[in-house]
Amino acid sequence: MEKLLDIFNAVKSDFCELTTYKVRNNSIEIITPFSTLNDKFVSVFVKYSQNQLIISDGGWIDLNYYEVNINEESEAIIDRVTSYYLQSYQINTTSDNAGTLYYFKICKSLEEISSAVFDLSNFIVGVVNALGITYKDEKEEKEKETFRQDANSFLVSNFNDNVRLRKSLDDFTNIKFNAIITKGSELNLITYVTGSTPYYFENALSKTIVNYEISEKSKYNSFVKERISIINDLANGYHPEKSRSILNLLAEKTTKEPIKWTEKEQLLEYI
Numbered sequence: 001m002e003k004l005l006d007i008f009n010a011v012k013s014d015f016c017e018l019t020t021y022k023v024r025n026n027s028i029e030i031i032t033p034f035s036t037l038n039d040k041f042v043s044v045f046v047k048y049s050q051n052q053l054i055i056s057d058g059g060w061i062d063l064n065y066y067e068v069n070i071n072e073e074s075e076a077i078i079d080r081v082t083s084y085y086l087q088s089y090q091i092n093t094t095s096d097n098a099g100t101l102y103y104f105k106i107c108k109s110l111e112e113i114s115s116a117v118f119d120l121s122n123f124i125v126g127v128v129n130a131l132g133i134t135y136k137d138e139k140e141e142k143e144k145e146t147f148r149q150d151a152n153s154f155l156v157s158n159f160n161d162n163v164r165l166r167k168s169l170d171d172f173t174n175i176k177f178n179a180i181i182t183k184g185s186e187l188n189l190i191t192y193v194t195g196s197t198p199y200y201f202e203n204a205l206s207k208t209i210v211n212y213e214i215s216e217k218s219k220y221n222s223f224v225k226e227r228i229s230i231i232n233d234l235a236n237g238y239h240p241e242k243s244r245s246i247l248n249l250l251a252e253k254t255t256k257e258p259i260k261w262t263e264k265e266q267l268l269e270y271i
Helices: 002-014 072-089 110-132 138-162 198-215 244-253 266-270
Strands: 020-024 027-035 041-049 052-056 092-095 101-107 163-168 176-183 186-193 224-231
Touching: 027 110, 041 110, 052 110, 072 110, 101 110, 138 163, 138 176, 138 186, 186 198, 198 224, 198 244, 224 266
Parallel strands: 186 224
Antiparallel strands: 020 027, 027 041, 041 052, 052 101, 092 101, 163 176, 176 186
């Protein structure tokens, strides 16, 4: 306990009176004066391990304890931002048995602790703020979310417990499909394609094509019965003649012709 309080006092002397702490088992939570855009004060966790000081975020970013409305469609951008901050502040990562991701720094002496807390706190602020930023225009986000909810409701109402939404194949966890429908040992991969403009619509088509190409390399490929895309033909970005070439390419990657949303009942004939 005395050692943990020494850590806190060392940090507080270099920061300000707003810095407080909580003792948590064999570590100390330092509540810093740093805050995120959604007004959450940043905490870091410090403990001794093998004569070293380990300063971590406690897994709070991964567990979303900062209560950010994360935009999953912006994952690629967020990953690039996080990578930049990791390099800038020289932050390390590790995971526990439950799969929770931790960001941390290591200090060899008490004199280094304040600098490490400063770096990790700035890292947390940067990453948490990046998670909450909307990177795409609101009209497009609304278009995608509305269609996703409508398509999800259609699948759930028809396939019940056999449908898993926004899931990946276990060996390619970075590639998510809008839905995977199981029937016995058979897997049916489903993607949605929509867009508020032709640009966004063709981007969605391209992403779907790439995802299906990668799925062919999965160890579960022999279990995949159907690869089907549901096309939102009511979207403002849907211009089939303009997008003919890329629609034809998508048709080569799917097991059935892409299904128009206005003809969605066709899906029930295929699965």
